[in-house]
Amino acid sequence: MADIFSLAAGNLISPIILSFVLGVAAALARSDLTIPEAVAKGMSIYLLFAIGFKGGVGVAAHGVDAKLVGTLVAAGVLSFGLPFIAFGLLGFMTKLTTLDKAAVAAHYGSISIVTFVAATSVLETQGLVAEGYMVAAAAVMEAPAILSALWIVARKGGGASATKGLYREILLNGSIVLLVGSFFIGAITGQDGLNQIAPFIVAPFQGVLCLFLLDMGLVAGRGLRDSRGEVGGGAIAFGLLMPLVGSAFGLMAALAIGLSPGGAALLMTLSASASYIAVPAAMRVALPEAKPSIYLTLSLGVTFPFNLTVGIPLYTAISTTLAGG
Amino acid sequence: MADIFSLAAGNLISPIILSFVLGVAAALARSDLTIPEAVAKGMSIYLLFAIGFKGGVGVAAHGVDAKLVGTLVAAGVLSFGLPFIAFGLLGFMTKLTTLDKAAVAAHYGSISIVTFVAATSVLETQGLVAEGYMVAAAAVMEAPAILSALWIVARKGGGASATKGLYREILLNGSIVLLVGSFFIGAITGQDGLNQIAPFIVAPFQGVLCLFLLDMGLVAGRGLRDSRGEVGGGAIAFGLLMPLVGSAFGLMAALAIGLSPGGAALLMTLSASASYIAVPAAMRVALPEAKPSIYLTLSLGVTFPFNLTVGIPLYTAISTTLAGG
Amino acid sequence: MADIFSLAAGNLISPIILSFVLGVAAALARSDLTIPEAVAKGMSIYLLFAIGFKGGVGVAAHGVDAKLVGTLVAAGVLSFGLPFIAFGLLGFMTKLTTLDKAAVAAHYGSISIVTFVAATSVLETQGLVAEGYMVAAAAVMEAPAILSALWIVARKGGGASATKGLYREILLNGSIVLLVGSFFIGAITGQDGLNQIAPFIVAPFQGVLCLFLLDMGLVAGRGLRDSRGEVGGGAIAFGLLMPLVGSAFGLMAALAIGLSPGGAALLMTLSASASYIAVPAAMRVALPEAKPSIYLTLSLGVTFPFNLTVGIPLYTAISTTLAGG
Amino acid sequence: MQRHKAKRVEIIIEAALLSRLTDSLQSADVSGYTVLPVKGGSGRSGPWTRDGQISRGSGMFAVICLIRPERLDGLLEAAFEVVEKHIGVVSITDTEILRAERF
Amino acid sequence: MQRHKAKRVEIIIEAALLSRLTDSLQSADVSGYTVLPVKGGSGRSGPWTRDGQISRGSGMFAVICLIRPERLDGLLEAAFEVVEKHIGVVSITDTEILRAERF
Amino acid sequence: MQRHKAKRVEIIIEAALLSRLTDSLQSADVSGYTVLPVKGGSGRSGPWTRDGQISRGSGMFAVICLIRPERLDGLLEAAFEVVEKHIGVVSITDTEILRAERF
Numbered sequence A, B, C: 001m002a003d004i005f006s007l008a009a010g011n012l013i014s015p016i017i018l019s020f021v022l023g024v025a026a027a028l029a030r031s032d033l034t035i036p037e038a039v040a041k042g043m044s045i046y047l048l049f050a051i052g053f054k055g056g057v058g059v060a061a062h063g064v065d066a067k068l069v070g071t072l073v074a075a076g077v078l079s080f081g082l083p084f085i086a087f088g089l090l091g092f093m094t095k096l097t098t099l100d101k102a103a104v105a106a107h108y109g110s111i112s113i114v115t116f117v118a119a120t121s122v123l124e125t126q127g128l129v130a131e132g133y134m135v136a137a138a139a140v141m142e143a144p145a146i147l148s149a150l151w152i153v154a155r156k157g158g159g160a161s162a163t164k165g166l167y168r169e170i171l172l173n174g175s176i177v178l179l180v181g182s183f184f185i186g187a188i189t190g191q192d193g194l195n196q197i198a199p200f201i202v203a204p205f206q207g208v209l210c211l212f213l214l215d216m217g218l219v220a221g222r223g224l225r226d227s228r229g230e231v232g233g234g235a236i237a238f239g240l241l242m243p244l245v246g247s248a249f250g251l252m253a254a255l256a257i258g259l260s261p262g263g264a265a266l267l268m269t270l271s272a273s274a275s276y277i278a279v280p281a282a283m284r285v286a287l288p289e290a291k292p293s294i295y296l297t298l299s300l301g302v303t304f305p306f307n308l309t310v311g312i313p314l315y316t317a318i319s320t321t322l323a324g325g
Numbered sequence D, E, F: 001m002q003r004h005k006a007k008r009v010e011i012i013i014e015a016a017l018l019s020r021l022t023d024s025l026q027s028a029d030v031s032g033y034t035v036l037p038v039k040g041g042s043g044r045s046g047p048w049t050r051d052g053q054i055s056r057g058s059g060m061f062a063v064i065c066l067i068r069p070e071r072l073d074g075l076l077e078a079a080f081e082v083v084e085k086h087i088g089v090v091s092i093t094d095t096e097i098l099r100a101e102r103f
């Protein structure tokens, strides 16, 4: 336990976390500090490209093994399954409408790629190596949760509009295509390819992540400021509990598959994290009556900071203890 | 020949080419992956600045010699002359109107700076050094082709509007000014200057080029998707043949001047490439009735990918064989 | 003196200065070269973050001493006081209205962070180390000058509208928050934090500064082009004299505090520089009748280039002579 | 210069629905429109600005259609199909256009 | 589709004053507006473009308010309070809106 | 507040021609206009979006001119000179302005 706390403290005073904190503080103080939308999108493209590429190079180096298939299957099952658990928990803990509960559940089944990126960079600073294909697991987990949520709404008689093209759109959304595409580029070009572009995608990575998290902090802080009162105590408690529940399922899957400690920490992080890019966009189309102020506040304002500060070091400590050598 | 193929294969699985392929694939699959306009422009400014600067440093290091003047003159002649050859070929191979033929011809006399950049980075990975002033040759070749096209149209009685200011605009367009300007900065500050900013313009260069080519792939792929049917088989054949014809003229000029193999490969690449930034903008002003869907599809959708994948390794192989030591 | 000139010459042919010159030249030649607004803002965020962070690391390394407090107090006094001197000088040298004089004075009491950044990079290339907390002094000097200007106007019976929220806005403007915030992040994470992100905030710094100064040159050049005639000879003379006056006060303060030569050069630079971001925005709100074409032309078109080319090497030379070891 | 009566329809709509709206317009044979970026706004769901959004699908756009008066109803029906349940405002203004053969 | 008469007010205003304008609108109970970015323009103080600005507070924005006719005067007064001494133009156009219950 | 009748002219035009249009307006003594960025659109030459353009000269802009009614014809002639052969649409709407002394 002492380890966990020192790890958490070490994590908390990293430039990455403090940049996020700066962003939140600036937003709460109503500073006019903003990062232009185009620059923020540019940074997210950079991060997705880098993380995908490095994952692919990892697979090229260590080869494909049986665990890979197991991991991808587990990822799909987790993303399909977690929304049901989230929906159930929300029923106990909140008085939200069915639509709102389903929309929130979709977010927690899916993943936050920035949380994943932050976790990989914590692993790196600790010298832990994870399986390269964890990136592929992240891509697999983006979409299935949306289907589960729509299925829940359909069963409960809610008005999910199965608009044509929605599924195609989800599967082909920019983040997934870029992540999977750069994963394959990395896998094909391998270490040679990485050597060519390492000064771009490896060396400055942590620094870009700082600025990106500064922006995330600004956005999360503004969200918190504007939505005060709309999200009740029960919902906030859910936003803190659900990542722990999700990570427990992720841990079980990781132990069953036999992932390395680093890989287990990443699968826990993926299961614990909640989407705030792909799923909100899908919800606006499929469940327009569900309130963005609820699902965005929970995933971005509560769960994201929780994972960033407490969650990731906790998952890492647990996985190195249980899955560790 | 075996060499050429292995070279082409090696080139094809580089991160740069695969990023372009990813972009094309994403666009054809109708993914919503996009790179914000401001970021794309930012990257192109970075590439122009870096390539110009490094060219200038090269000239500062190796000094100005008689070949430099010869190269710049040859560049001007090629850019003036190639449109006439292109116009003639188009007459044989397509049924386009005079206006459309002239507009397309202007594109092929001018150059694509990204193709040039991609070629320099292929040379680099092969350890070939080119004359630094090839960048200046690229700048020289941007504009003259436009004059040739307008002259063709005027002679054929077409309605080219010699709007006042057009020539000034072409000569002072941002790309040329930045390329020439950073060339002079590099030439003046030399190796000292380069040392100061090398971690910015040298180390991450290939990585930025990857993301830029990802964007080019997205744009080219969307162009291809939208223009299906508008561009006939004859025109596409022209888009594949003309780079070979152009590169042959470039090769002759390079041999006549006595350029190094690297320099010859770059002059071939310049002659083979077709503009898709400066010339289209000029055509919208000077020949508004010429169809952008034709000239953009050919230069960006056909010739650019051809040069990137087949052309550059071919020109490099030929030039190392013929101009080689 | 010979030293100063060779220093000035060495400074003048650096990539940074030449990039600025290129921008001015391109603007005066009416080239369409532009850097997208979002990219320019992105670069300024990068520069502020990097300079703040490095300053904080410097303080963490060398510890807080009595000089720090002295420096911050001196910075505040300079920013409060210089506008009165500027206002007086403007009375002698120009026929501007009270409002315009007060607005110009506010600019010269405040600072230009890019001038500061350029000075730090000149110091670096000369191997001079400055106190890390000079960044904090820069932050302190942003705002007080605005209060002095409003006070002058109020006394003279002008119509300064003390709109509610203006002071909060000035103190929480993005630049200050980012500079101070990243300063604290650097101070907290120290050398460890710097090691993590050095490939992002140290290595490419000079290169980014080049592109940023290219943009500054474009903006300054356009400003000069458009405002020809509006700003008289007296005002231009003020724009050249005031930085010398300001730097003299900065020097006295530095000597009194006992700053290192590098620190003294930076405090001189801060005192000599004029704001063109924070103060203009505040003036539009508080003194809308003051003419932007006057204060922007002076601070950005006259004083900024003067400091960049002549001022910084001069202040460095003087401070190494007088404050030097 | 000859001017012709027309309608200017301005639809402010969520980004996530933009492609659905333009598809719907296309299938109602409305092939002329212009999309302007929106920087921010405010309505019943409170204020927002684009720089404060991280989500790709977020933000709003303004779609402007110039159309002959007799085709207005078709356009509004097509638009309303998409806008209905979502955030979005629609306004219709009388205007005049040059070169009516284009519309 | 049922349409209702309304006014479309378009205010072109300096960036530095945008938050003051929207605050003033809010306090006059005008909670619906849309802000468009402006790339450049020209007026008595000469031409400018956004790419040629370094100042954060620089540039202009266009604010569009759709409002019931009877509430127009309140809006104009609130807007004018801010616009008065500054750069900025205000235009008012007759328009029609759908879903009037929202306004 | 005193309002005055005016015309609101909206010209959607290719980026490559923007400076020609504003020059032409200036020489017709129309010195007040605002330029809005256009994100995308569709017309006879098909749909496009700005993020899918690599060319600097590409894309379109919307130019808005508020002008006294009696000066409309001069403006339209100046605009038409540039727009004529090119892509672009022009619409004219009746509007009212405050502070007419500025126009």
Ligand SMILES: Nc1ncnc2c1ncn2[C@@H]1O[C@H](COP(=O)(O)O)[C@@H](O)[C@H]1O
Pocket: D012, D040, D041, D042, D043, D044, D045, D046, D048, D060, D086, D087, D088, D089, E031, E032, E033, E034, E035, E064, E065, E066, E067, E102, E103
């Ligand atoms: N009265 C209005 N005038 C102009 N734009 C509006 C108005 N009401 C809403 N909007 C726009 O529509 C968006 C969503 O509105 P709402 O659904 O009411 O939250 C706002 O953010 C504004 O951009």
Ligand SMILES: Nc1ncnc2c1ncn2[C@@H]1O[C@H](COP(=O)(O)O)[C@@H](O)[C@H]1O
Pocket: E012, E040, E041, E042, E043, E044, E045, E046, E048, E060, E086, E087, E088, E089, F031, F032, F033, F034, F035, F064, F065, F066, F067, F103
């Ligand atoms: N007549 C007009 N029509 C449209 N926009 C205008 C007009 N006059 C001024 N503007 C806008 O308001 C800004 C400031 O105008 P001014 O205060 O006259 O310099 C200009 O840069 C334009 O964006």
Ligand SMILES: Nc1ncnc2c1ncn2[C@@H]1O[C@H](COP(=O)(O)O)[C@@H](O)[C@H]1O
Pocket: D031, D032, D033, D034, D035, D064, D065, D066, D067, D103, F012, F040, F041, F042, F043, F044, F045, F046, F048, F060, F086, F087, F088, F089
């Ligand atoms: N009816 C229309 N309403 C609004 N914008 C239009 C209309 N027709 C064309 N446009 C705009 O003008 C551009 C060029 O139109 P076109 O020349 O018809 O291809 C389109 O991409 C749109 O941005």
Ligand code: NA
Pocket: A082, A107, A108, A109, A110, A111, A112, A246, A270, A271, A272, A273, A274, A275
């Ligand atoms: Na999850």
Ligand code: NA
Pocket: B082, B107, B108, B109, B110, B111, B112, B246, B270, B271, B272, B273, B274
């Ligand atoms: Na060529």
Ligand code: NA
Pocket: C082, C107, C108, C109, C110, C111, C112, C246, C270, C271, C272, C273, C274, C275
């Ligand atoms: Na100063």
